[in-house]
Amino acid sequence: MSRSIDYGKLMHQAMRGLIQRVLVGVQDNGLPGMHHFFITFDTKHPDARLADWLKERYPSEMTVVMQHWFDNLEVTNDGFSVTLNFGDAPENLYIPYDAIKTFVDPSVEFGLRFETPDDDEPSGDDPDEDDDITDGIDVPEGERTDAEVVSLDSFRK
Template identity: 65%
Template sequence: MSRTIEYGHLMHEAMRSLIRQVLRDVASGGLPGEHHFFITFDTGHPDTEVADWLRQRYPADMTVVIQHWFSGLEVTEDGFYITLNFGDSPEPLYIPFEAIRTFVDPSVEFGLRFETQDAANDDDEEDEFVDEAAFSDGSVEEEAPKGDAEVVRLDSFRKT
């Protein structure tokens, strides 16, 4: 059996670490400037904690906005707790980092998308990482079109 480097897994860990650090900074100092986040997550993930009525309304996934009103943001190694307002009703949530499908900050056109392949395609159910760093309108696309991969030569970015 040959050993391989798990680039997909390593990339996901790095991106989850980025989200973790951003949320820790917000928890300690608030949202700077116009920054705000759209976070889509898997409500069916076994560690996700949401009110029953929210899980019934959003059985597959749900997008939350962290912008004007939120409280109790507490970031752990594996996820974060936050209370958000749903129609004048504060609801506590726990979102594990592994449940996050997209993380977007439209104020700076930055976004990350985590996609899972079908178990039939990959026995390890390894995640595929797609960098969505240039959202033109700050929106999150529900389903990105699948196409051929584009090869980018890094030589053009090297300083001479």
């Protein structure tokens, strides 16, 4: 059993669940009103699928726009696939929720940003990791960071 509650991981799961619910609504009913999405994702994620020419052009991350034209949106528990138009070249993409770095709907000034720990730092998932207790809160070594509170009002005009 873990010696601490991983609030960051739980928050990311909740935010990714929100994205999934929004995309299911779009899959079922289309985009309502002026809503549209800018989705930035990690093109190196092992489960992300995109054309080789897109991987070459965007070797680390890519931002896609779901607005006027998209097709074949299929939402699953792990991610979603969608066909988007790249200069009159339709391409199918599969984007796992874990690969998403930002999700923004500028029509209502809503945005989510996912912070990821460096790969060489401990994840906190290994029960044998050395943990330190700081101010009564168990924080795994390497996961101590300065907290930043982001107000949703910062996305409003």
